[in-house]
Amino acid sequence: MDLLDLDAASGADPDAGLRAVRSLRVLAERLEALQVASAREQGWSWQEIAERLGVTRQAAHKKYGSSRSTRRS
Numbered sequence: 001m002d003l004l005d006l007d008a009a010s011g012a013d014p015d016a017g018l019r020a021v022r023s024l025r026v027l028a029e030r031l032e033a034l035q036v037a038s039a040r041e042q043g044w045s046w047q048e049i050a051e052r053l054g055v056t057r058q059a060a061h062k063k064y065g066s067s068r069s070t071r072r073s
Contacts, residue, residue, distance in 0.1 A: 036064045 009020030032053070039049050050060040 033064065036060070040064075 005016075005020070008016040010017065036049055036053075039052075046057045046061045046065070049064075050057040053060060
């Protein structure tokens with residue numbers, strides 16, 4: 001199913017709708033990870049990132065913190 005098929009996604013077919021939800025969730029997770037990595041590369045703190053995402057600093061660090069992206073706390 002194509003992500004842009006909004007008629008199918010919002011229609012009466014739960015299979016199409018739920019598959020669209022899953023696709024959007026995957027896309028959102030990938031975009032979030034990409035932007036967190038970009039922010040860390042630019043020197044953003046975990047607190048700054050967490051504020052933008054609406055989560056705690058600990059939650060952001062737990063989800064995305066790793067040896068390759070922990071330049072600054």
